[in-house]
Amino acid sequence: MAVLVTGGAGYIGSHTVAALLEKGEEVVVLDNLQQGHREAVTGGRFYEGDLRDEEVLDRVFRENSIDAVIHFAASSLVGESMKEPGKYYHNNVYGALCLLEAMNRVGVKRIVFSSTAATYGEPDSVPIRETDRTQPTNVYGETKLAMEKMIRWYEVAHEFRFVSLRYFNAAGAHESGRIGEDHRPESHLVPIILQTALGQRSHISVFGEDYPTEDGSCVRDYIHVSDLSDAHILAVERLRRGEDSAIYNLGNGEGFSVKQVIEIARRITGRDIPAVIEARRAGDPAVLVASSDKARAELGWNPHRSNLERIIESAWAWHQSRPQGYND
Known part of the structure; x- marks a missing residue:
């Protein structure tokens, strides 16, 4: 079947x-x-x-x-x-x-x-x-x-x-490197950051740094x-x-801030990745993180690849090999 x-x-x-x-x-x-x-x-x-x-x-x-x-x-x-x-x-x-x-x-x-x-x-x-x-x-x-x-x-x-x-x-991207993330237009944070690292964008925008979070930027699940x-x-x-x-x-249960994602991407890529602080976007909550306790207990789900470093390393390998995505 x-x-x-x-x-x-x-x-x-x-x-x-x-x-x-x-x-x-x-x-x-x-x-x-x-x-x-x-x-x-x-x-x-x-x-x-x-x-x-x-x-x-x-x-x-x-x-x-x-x-x-x-x-x-x-x-x-x-x-x-x-x-x-x-x-x-x-x-x-x-x-x-x-x-x-x-x-x-x-x-x-x-x-x-x-x-x-x-x-x-x-x-x-x-x-x-x-x-x-x-x-x-x-x-x-x-x-x-x-x-x-x-x-x-x-x-x-x-x-x-x-x-x-x-x-x-x-x-992130598949461990084989054969498939990855390629949206047209791109709206997701990680690929936008990596496109900036590749020089395809002048900077990454951080929408607000005055949220009630540890570093002031929004926290999201990845x-x-x-x-x-x-x-x-x-x-x-x-x-x-x-x-x-x-x-x-x-969900990953803890979340990562926009600034955290950018900083880890800088370390992994070895690139500067300019970031520009801009005004908050309307309707952006400070923190969005989902609990996956039920999925772990009932489905036996174990998200063992979802630390931020591994996510960005796999995505960076894909974007380096396919800087124009599937158009390469």
């Missing part, structure tokens, strides 16, 4: 495909390549197509013996979501609806959903736990929460089983992308064992 990975040519999706293949799984990938890269898909059977295309989805399920789906495919830029809410509702929510309907037509009832800790909005406490209230502060988080709720209702109506994984910042891949596979295994649906946070 095969695992279908939607958005499998994207950053986290491609690393999960690689991890599945390493475990000997049969893998099917569906991606429209709007954000993903064909070269990032290291194996399996690839289909170029959109979730909202019923004909493509039915063909994927008809031509493969799929027993579980890992769903990554979604638009994910917070700023863009606030400017183009329609795009996010159509691609994320309607796209997920089309996927669930196609799964239901063929009787595939297991789905692992790549959600986000942005579903929580401004946290009431840190670290964030799965029982905390969900009140997103942006359209991206709102659509992800809507997708979670929709999957839950498919469980009620059609006996689906799901695992929803909520996390913040994936970072998880190695391969640790996230492991969690998705553990979630598939949970569903295959027939266990109940569940929601898990994936």
